[in-house]
Structures are given as C-alpha cells and as structure tokens.
Amino acid sequence: xxxxxxxxxxxxxxxxxxxxxxxxxxxxxxxxxxxxxxxxxxxxxxxxxxxxxxxxxxxxxxxxxxxxxxxxxxxxxxxxxxxxxxxxxxxxxxxxxxxxxxxxxxxxxxxxxxxxxxxxxxxxxxxxxxxxxxxxxxxxxxxxxxxxxxxxxxxxxxxxxxxxxxxxxxxxxxxxxxxxxxxxxxx
Amino acid sequence: xxxxxxxxxxxxxxxxxxxxxxxxxxxxxxxxxxxxxxxxxxxxxxxxxxxxxxxxxxxxxxxxxxxxxxxxxxxxxxxxxxxxxxxxxxxxxxxxxxxxxxxxxxxxxxxxxxxxxxxxxxxx
Numbered sequence: 001x002x003x004x005x006x007x008x009x010x011x012x013x014x015x016x017x018x019x020x021x022x023x024x025x026x027x028x029x030x031x032x033x034x035x036x037x038x039x040x041x042x043x044x045x046x047x048x049x050x051x052x053x054x055x056x057x058x059x060x061x062x063x064x065x066x067x068x069x070x071x072x073x074x075x076x077x078x079x080x081x082x083x084x085x086x087x088x089x090x091x092x093x094x095x096x097x098x099x100x101x102x103x104x105x106x107x108x109x110x111x112x113x114x115x116x117x118x119x120x121x122x123x124x125x126x127x128x129x130x131x132x133x134x135x136x137x138x139x140x141x142x143x144x145x146x147x148x149x150x151x152x153x154x155x156x157x158x159x160x161x162x163x164x165x166x167x168x169x170x171x172x173x174x175x176x177x178x179x180x181x182x183x184x185x186x187x
Numbered sequence: 188x189x190x191x192x193x194x195x196x197x198x199x200x201x202x203x204x205x206x207x208x209x210x211x212x213x214x215x216x217x218x219x220x221x222x223x224x225x226x227x228x229x230x231x232x233x234x235x236x237x238x239x240x241x242x243x244x245x246x247x248x249x250x251x252x253x254x255x256x257x258x259x260x261x262x263x264x265x266x267x268x269x270x271x272x273x274x275x276x277x278x279x280x281x282x283x284x285x286x287x288x289x290x291x292x293x294x295x296x297x298x299x300x301x302x303x304x305x306x307x308x309x310x311x
Contacts, residue, residue, distance in 0.1 A: 006227050006228065006232065010228075071223075121235065125254050152194055156198045162200075166194055
C-alpha cells in the first residue's frame with residue numbers, strides 16, 4: 001500500500017464485513033515524539049481466539065475466492081517495519097480492535113496520505129453504518145461523528161454528492177487547523 | 188471554514204431536489220468497484236471517486252456506484268463491473284481515474300462499452 005490511509009480503508013472494510021454498526025477510526029499523531037497511532041475499532045461479530053491468531057498469517061482468509069488474506073499482515077508489516085507496534089484484540093459477538101503504532105522518523109515509514117478520502121468513502125458507501133473519526137496532532141483533537149451528521153441531515157442521504165463534498169472539505173479544513181493552519185505534511 | 192450551518196443549507200436544497208426527482212426503479216445502472224485489499228492496493232479508491240465525480244458532474248440519474256469485495260482476478264485490479272438491466276455485464280480491468288470519463292461517456296451515456304478496457308481485450 002502506498003499510503004497508510006489505504007490500509008485504514010482496507011481494515012475498516014473488515015469491520016463492515018463483520019456486520020459492525022459503529023466503526024471508530026483514530027489517527028493520533030505526536031510530531032515531537034515522531035509517532036503516529038492508528039486505531040480501528042468496531043462492534044461487529046468479532047473473532048474467536050484461534051481466528052485472531054491466524055489473521056496475522058497471510059495464508060489465512062475467510063474469503064472463498066482465493067487462499068490468501070493480505071489486509072492485516074500488510075498493515076502489521078507497515079507498522080513493524082518502522083520499529084513500531086501492532087496488536088489485534090477481538091471477542092466473539094463484541095467486536096474487534098486493531099491498533100498500530102508507527103515511528104514517523106523511520107525511513108520505512110509509509111506516508112499517511114489522504115485519510116479524508118478514506119473516511120468520506122467509508123461514510124458515503126456505507127450509509128447504513130455509523131462512523132466516528134478522531135484525529136489529533138500533539139493533543140489537539142478534531143472528531144467527526146456520522147450520528148451527528150445524520151441528525152442534521154434527516155432524510156437527505158450521507159451519500160449525496162454535495163454532502164460528501166462538504167464532509168471532505170470539513171475534514172480537510174479541521175485537519176489543517178490541527179497543524180496550526182499549516183499544510184498537512186503527510187499529504 | 189466549513190460549518191454545520193452550511194450542511195443544513197445543503198440539506199434544505201437537496202430536500203427540494205429530492206421531491207422533484209422521480210425515484211429510480213429497476214432500470215438503474217450499477218457501477219460496481221472491487222474494494223478488497225487487492226483492489227485498494229491497485230488504486231481502486233481514486234477510480235471509485237472518479238466515477239462518483241463524473242456522474243455528479245453530468246448530473247446522471249439512475250446510476251449508482253457501489254463497492255464489492257474481491258472479484259477473484261486480483262492481477263487485473265482495479266476491476267469495475269457495469270451492470271445494466273437486460274444487458275450482459277461488462278467487466279473493465281486495470282482501471283484508472285483517467286479512463287473513467289470515457290467509460291461514463293461512451294458506455295453509460297451512449298451505450299457503447301469501451302472494448303479495449305474490458306477483460307475480454309486482456310485475455311486474448
């Protein structure tokens with residue numbers, strides 16, 4: 001994957017397949033300590049202990065079309081390559097929590113990329129689910145919650161083009177604010 | 188700065204438009220983009236975005252863009268299927284955002300699939 005934002009999109013698709021009604025994506029950055037934390041949490045069907053152990057194995061997948069599943073292994077590798085950490089916790093019928101810590105000053109650090117695009121795609125393509133997106137830079141935080149947006153929108157779908165453009169700009173502007181209005185160095 | 192008030196204005200404008208618009212029935216065209224790990228890694232995100240943008244730009248009605256999992260031919264990703272009622276499904280392979288405008292114009296609007304982008308062209 002060329003951007004961590006694509007890994008986020010990929011891992012969140014697993015949450016959608018797991019039937020989650022609420023998916024939380026956290027991107028927490030500390031530019032002084034050169035760390036970036038990504039968390040993806042869901043309330044989907046979860047996995048058994050045995051399954052959790054096997055998802056980090058690229059030759060395990062629930063898919064029937066092919067015999068490999070690369071999503072989790074790729075994300076784990078991207079984190080560990082930088083000297084960071086990866087973990088996955090899951091409980092049957094409770095949900096799954098995927099966490100990864102990246103050292104952003106490593107030469108092997110994959111740029112974060114366009115997270116706004118990932119979030120907009122998740123939100124607008126899965127309007128029957130709810131998403132919380134939490135982004136912070138050195139403790140300054142911005143959050144987007146689709147439950148709030150749905151309250152405002154009423155019958156107007158989140159997938160409407162003008163709405164999705166608004167969400168994208170809203171995320172971009174608020175993210176720039178976290179960097180003190182400066183250009184996002186990751187994009 | 189984008190504000191929630193602006194979102195309310197979009198809501199009101201869209202609501203008006205929605206009451207005017209006839210709901211799309213069974214004759215809807217479906218554009219399905221493969222968004223599993225293989226598709227995403229090959230660049231499916233900009234392709235899906237390009238379809239959504241092009242359809243909004245041309246104000247096309249009765250066309251929906253959706254995502255699906257792995258279609259099973261990962262080496263040809265990004266893969267896009269165009270499904271029109273009463274017609275055979277057309278599968279486009281190795282799609283890019285640049286190819287999208289032509290698929291929308293030639294195929295979705297004018298009904299002529301772009302043969303050179305399809306899986307048939309690559310397998311020969």
